[in-house]
Amino acid sequence: DAGVTQSxxxxxxxxxxxxxxxxxxxxxxxxxxxxxQVLGQGPQFIFQYYxxxxxxxxxxxxxxxxxxxxxxxxxxxxxxxxxxxxxxxxCASSGDRGWGTDTQYFGPGTRLTVL
Amino acid sequence: GDSVTQMEGxxxxxxxxxxxxxCTYTATGYPSLFWYVQYPGEGLQLLLKATKADxxxxxxxxxxxxxxxxxxxxxxxxxxxxxxxAVYFCALRKNAGxxxxxxxxxxxMVKP
Numbered sequence: 580d581a582g583v584t585q586s587x588x589x590x591x592x593x594x595x596x597x598x599x600x601x602x603x604x605x606x607x608x609x610x611x612x613x614x615x616q617v618l619g620q621g622p623q624f625i626f627q628y629y630x631x632x633x634x635x636x637x638x639x640x641x642x643x644x645x646x647x648x649x650x651x652x653x654x655x656x657x658x659x660x661x662x663x664x665x666x667x668x669x670c671a672s673s674g675d676r677g678w679g680t681d682t683q684y685f686g687p688g689t690r691l692t693v694l
Numbered sequence: 695g696d697s698v699t700q701m702e703g704x705x706x707x708x709x710x711x712x713x714x715x716x717c718t719y720t721a722t723g724y725p726s727l728f729w730y731v732q733y734p735g736e737g738l739q740l741l742l743k744a745t746k747a748d749x750x751x752x753x754x755x756x757x758x759x760x761x762x763x764x765x766x767x768x769x770x771x772x773x774x775x776x777x778x779x780a781v782y783f784c785a786l787r788k789n790a791g792x793x794x795x796x797x798x799x800x801x802x803m804v805k806p
Binding site (some may be wrong): 685 | 730792
């Protein structure tokens with residue numbers, strides 16, 4: 580089975596632009612979470628979606644938004660990009676046995692560079 | 695709030711040496727504890743986990759025991775290999791919700 584996939588792999592944007600990152604969960608997984616990993620640090624939780632509803636939100640500004648589609652794939656959107664948004668953005672999916680109980684499996688990430 | 699503290703790296707070892715990476719946590723209740731590994735240029739891979747006190751997680755020769763009395767989850771391996779070179783992250787998850795709280799990561803470098 581395919582693991583969690585993310586696109587694009589790398590992305591370069593300039594300050595003030597908008598970006599959309601995409602994630603496809605493992606087949607059968609209904610929960611998707613997004614994390615931001617700044618170079619040299621541990622990942623920080625941004626959002627969790629389960630069954631297309633937002634179930635959790637980390638301490639990030641309103642410039643960050645996300646949604647989950649009927650096929651459980653997800654998009655992370657970031658508006659008005661700042662230099663500090665440069666990071667590896669990780670998507671994780673977890674199974675459908677119950678929200679909050681399953682192991683999260685991570686994708687390879689999207690490396691965003693803001694110039 | 696919840697937090698995870700790991701020993702700072704890099705940790706540099708010779709092949710076949712014993713490895714310990716310290717991890718302590720602060721959280722209310724009874725979180726689940728995890729070790730994830732990140733190889734260069736890749737995402738995170740689950741290495742092992744423990745869901746309650748005194749549980750021992752193990753995988754690929756790595757072990758960690760959930761110690762509630764010391765709020766610790768130290769990672770150990772008896773004999774490291776060059777292929778173990780990576781960044782290791784300790785994390786916790788409260789049982790209500792799926793959000794992971796990560797430590798800052800510890801880089802391990804194993805020399806032949």
